Amino acid sequence: MNMTPKETVAYLNEYVIGQDEAKKTIAIALRTRFRRMQLDEELQDDIMPKNILMIGSTGVGKTEIARRLAKLMNLPFIKVEASKYTEVGFVGRDVESMVRDLVMASIDIVKKEHQAKNIEQVGNYVLDAIVDKLLPPLPLMASNEKKEEYKFSRERMIERVLSGEMDDKIIEIEIPKSSLEFNDTNLPPEMAKVQESFSQMFAGLNKQDLKKEVCVFDAKHILKAEAGEKLLDMQGIHSEALKRAAQGGIIFLDEIDKIAVSSKNEGRNDPGKEGVQRDLLPIVEGSSVSTKFGQIKTDHILFIAAGAFHVSKPSDLIPELQGRFPLRVELNPMDEESLYLILTQTKSSLLRQYEALLKVEGMELSFDDEAIRALAKLAQSANEKTEDIGARRLHTVIEKVLEDISFNADERAGEKVVITKELVHEKLDKLVEDEDLARYIL
Numbered sequence: 555m556n557m558t559p560k561e562t563v564a565y566l567n568e569y570v571i572g573q574d575e576a577k578k579t580i581a582i583a584l585r586t587r588f589r590r591m592q593l594d595e596e597l598q599d600d601i602m603p604k605n606i607l608m609i610g611s612t613g614v615g616k617t618e619i620a621r622r623l624a625k626l627m628n629l630p631f632i633k634v635e636a637s638k639y640t641e642v643g644f645v646g647r648d649v650e651s652m653v654r655d656l657v658m659a660s661i662d663i664v665k666k667e668h669q670a671k672n673i674e675q676v677g678n679y680v681l682d683a684i685v686d687k688l689l690p691p692l693p694l695m696a697s698n699e700k701k702e703e704y705k706f707s708r709e710r711m712i713e714r715v716l717s718g719e720m721d722d723k724i725i726e727i728e729i730p731k732s733s734l735e736f737n738d739t740n741l742p743p744e745m746a747k748v749q750e751s752f753s754q755m756f757a758g759l760n761k762q763d764l765k766k767e768v769c770v771f772d773a774k775h776i777l778k779a780e781a782g783e784k785l786l787d788m789q790g791i792h793s794e795a796l797k798r799a800a801q802g803g804i805i806f807l808d809e810i811d812k813i814a815v816s817s818k819n820e821g822r823n824d825p826g827k828e829g830v831q832r833d834l835l836p837i838v839e840g841s842s843v844s845t846k847f848g849q850i851k852t853d854h855i856l857f858i859a860a861g862a863f864h865v866s867k868p869s870d871l872i873p874e875l876q877g878r879f880p881l882r883v884e885l886n887p888m889d890e891e892s893l894y895l896i897l898t899q900t901k902s903s904l905l906r907q908y909e910a911l912l913k914v915e916g917m918e919l920s921f922d923d924e925a926i927r928a929l930a931k932l933a934q935s936a937n938e939k940t941e942d943i944g945a946r947r948l949h950t951v952i953e954k955v956l957e958d959i960s961f962n963a964d965e966r967a968g969e970k971v972v973i974t975k976e977l978v979h980e981k982l983d984k985l986v987e988d989e990d991l992a993r994y995i996l
């Protein structure tokens with residue numbers, strides 16, 4: 555979280571080509587949060603996050619930027635499609651559920667951290683439980699001598715379990731019959747409570763633990779999961795998670811343009827879409843949302859909205875909502891050069907992915923630089939001739955080139971295959987030239 559904007563951008567540069575303005579804006583927004591946290595509380599409360607609106611056509615990296623950031627920052631992050639709230643059956647459904655999802659994401663993070671901290675404790679618990687099963691218990695009235703002996707054999711046994719020597723032995727373990735877990739976070743909290751008390755009721759009816767025969771190897775895993783739950787201070791985790799979601803959470807509102815009512819169809823106003831916008835207002839502005847784990851204030855959650863705005867424009871959003879996204883950044887459409895860079899410069903580029911995938915079959919795939927240039931060029935011209943789907947075009951184009959190789963990979967194990975310019979042209983030229991074909995196949 556405490557990366558400088560420069561460091562954040564440098565990280566993003568490894569995965570996303572270009573779009574410098576968007577990267578910079580987001581990096582600053584994140585740093586601002588960090589700066590805010592260092593201030594005294596009174597001032598902290600007054601500093602509101604500046605929500606961001608990313609505008610750019612499809613496949614230019616909007617979601618990619620957000621996705622990479624979330625991974626990097628280890629902050630509670632969720633991505634929702636604004637348009638989903640307008641779907642049939644969704645109207646009137648509370649938009650607040652996105653905040654609850656954020657809290658769940660936050661709980662996941664905090665829980666993992668606690669688990670990492672408790673790793674030793676968990677390990678001991680698991681070992682003890684397994685060794686208890688493997689060694690006959692010490693009689694209550696054992697002599698001191700016997701006790702010493704027992705201690706010794708216990709230590710020996712611990713070593714053997716640790717080394718994996720006992721992995722195949724079958725033991726019987728008791729697993730607490732976990733009540734049927736309901737985890738629908740989208741339920742309003744009152745409903746969730748009802749559900750919980752129901753499941754507790756049924757758990758009460760059927761209390762005894764489940765006995766199960768498993769080998770030691772499996773027992774290690776089963777008991778570990780159980781120990782995690784038992785040893786963790788869930789209450790503490792929940793309140794910590796709420797706090798983190800409120801102070802550091804990021805909600806990525808994708809497809810926001812889909813809930814804008816285009817000024818072109820003024821006659822047909824769409825109550826569903828506008829309704830969703832109105833529902834969004836209080837959440838973006840700052841309000842209290844109740845969750846299963848308590849209230850959370852949304853004032854300091856950072857919202858990043860993104861949309862292509864092909865049909866509608868940002869000004870088609872209701873004015874109140876526009877005002878809540880003061881930072882606007884535009885992402886550039888792709889050109890041939892950026893497509894080339896995406897193929898060659900990104901850390902997990904498509905080319906590397908294919909190389910790795912075919913390596914599994916024992917095939918050594920590589921791409922000539924000229925071939926990569928040709929791929930970028932043809933992808934770009936397909937984008938120009940048909941619809942511009944940005945960098946996503948690369949997927950379809952490469953897939954076409956590698957289709958036969960992929961299909962016959964099993965026969966070609968051990969071979970070195972170089973993708974050349976000629977091959978690329980052979981596979982693609984006809985498709986790209988013929989607009990109709992391109993429309994359907996690429």
Ligand SMILES: Nc1ncnc2c1ncn2[C@@H]1O[C@H](COP(=O)(O)OP(=O)(O)OP(=O)(O)O)[C@@H](O)[C@H]1O
Nearest residue numbers: 569570571611612613614615616617618896945946
């Ligand atoms: N600038 C870029 N640098 C690297 N990869 C990119 C870039 N833009 C897009 N991609 C790749 O293209 C694919 C689609 O990108 P992304 O999901 O970010 O599109 P988007 O802008 O969110 O589009 P949409 O409006 O359709 O949601 C991803 O696999 C991503 O890796």
Ligand SMILES: [Mg+2]
Nearest residue numbers: 616617618808
């Ligand atoms: Mg997207």
